[in-house]
Amino acid sequence: MASSGTAELTLPSDTQILITREFEAPRHLVYRAYTAPEFVERWWGGQRGNVTLAESDLRVGGRWRYVMTANEGFEVAFHGEFREVVTNERIVNTEVYEAMPDKEALVTVTFTEVDGRTTLSMLTEMDSKESRDGLVASGMEVGVQEGFDVLERLAIELAEAEG
Amino acid sequence: MARAATTTDPFNAVAEPRRRQILDLLATGERSVGEIVDALGLGQPQVSKHLRVLHEVGLVAARQDGRRRIYRLDGQGLKGIHDWVSNFEALWQERLDQLDAVVAELKRDSEGDD
Numbered sequence: 001m002a003s004s005g006t007a008e009l010t011l012p013s014d015t016q017i018l019i020t021r022e023f024e025a026p027r028h029l030v031y032r033a034y035t036a037p038e039f040v041e042r043w044w045g046g047q048r049g050n051v052t053l054a055e056s057d058l059r060v061g062g063r064w065r066y067v068m069t070a071n072e073g074f075e076v077a078f079h080g081e082f083r084e085v086v087t088n089e090r091i092v093n094t095e096v097y098e099a100m101p102d103k104e105a106l107v108t109v110t111f112t113e114v115d116g117r118t119t120l121s122m123l124t125e126m127d128s129k130e131s132r133d134g135l136v137a138s139g140m141e142v143g144v145q146e147g148f149d150v151l152e153r154l155a156i157e158l159a160e161a162e163g
Numbered sequence: 164m165a166r167a168a169t170t171t172d173p174f175n176a177v178a179e180p181r182r183r184q185i186l187d188l189l190a191t192g193e194r195s196v197g198e199i200v201d202a203l204g205l206g207q208p209q210v211s212k213h214l215r216v217l218h219e220v221g222l223v224a225a226r227q228d229g230r231r232r233i234y235r236l237d238g239q240g241l242k243g244i245h246d247w248v249s250n251f252e253a254l255w256q257e258r259l260d261q262l263d264a265v266v267a268e269l270k271r272d273s274e275g276d277d
Binding site: 006007009017019021023024025026029030032033034039042043044045046047048120122 | 251252254255256257258259260261262263264265266267269270273
């Protein structure tokens with residue numbers, strides 16, 4: 001695998017999740033891979049299933065919808081609307097997990113290039129603890145507890161120490 | 164993931180900012196109740212209440228030292244929270260690893276065009 005970085009997750013506040021990752025490529029390529037449906041189909045499932053639908057109308061007010069069939073057989077679908085689109089620089093979109101349709105997150109993705117390397121930052125902001133719980137329930141137990149980044153680091157250390 | 168009521172659920176227990184402060188303080192070493200009271204500037208009844216909640220959900224452990232009760236973090240309780248966060252982190256690790264593979268391919272293609 002052409003891995004050039006490790007994703008880092010932090011919890012900047014009670015309702016935010018920040019994920020950053022560096023790529024050894026110029027940002028227009030990272031932007032393209034991140035946004036174009038034919039590429040989304042290849043990465044959005046992670047190792048957890050197959051992406052069966054990736055639709056994206058990448059302009060302000062445009063809608064997107066991604067669906068995957070998890071390895072366990074159930075379907076996981078997210079959709080949202082684009083609020084800001086600055087090509088190769090920044091995307092702001094809403095995100096709704098369809099099993100919890102009344103909970104909405106706001107996701108800001110920025111692409112920053114330095115010396116040919118690109119950092120992708122994805123800030124997910126939830127309007128409430130309830131919305132955060134919506135993420136938690138998203139089929140694959142995709143979830144994060146609100147603000148306790150110090151605690152999280154500590155828990156990792158403790159878990160490692162205790163094996 | 165089923166969620167229990169506030170005081171029996173470690174996730175909800177750490178949602179309270181004062182309780183997170185206590186956990187952060189205990190992260191630097193064990194403390195008596197009196198030391199926690201001093202550090203947080205809260206009343207002893209409040210601190211004791213928070214400690215009771217944290218103890219009930221298994222995030223802190225306590226020992227008796229003469230007349231003092233000394234609290235420390237409980238790694239087992241914290242591990243549940245850690246596992247929860249790390250699952251989400253692992254999902255995005257996988258996704259961004261795949262994205263990285265796509266990006267590397269696009270880069271190879273674009274260099275081939277030059």
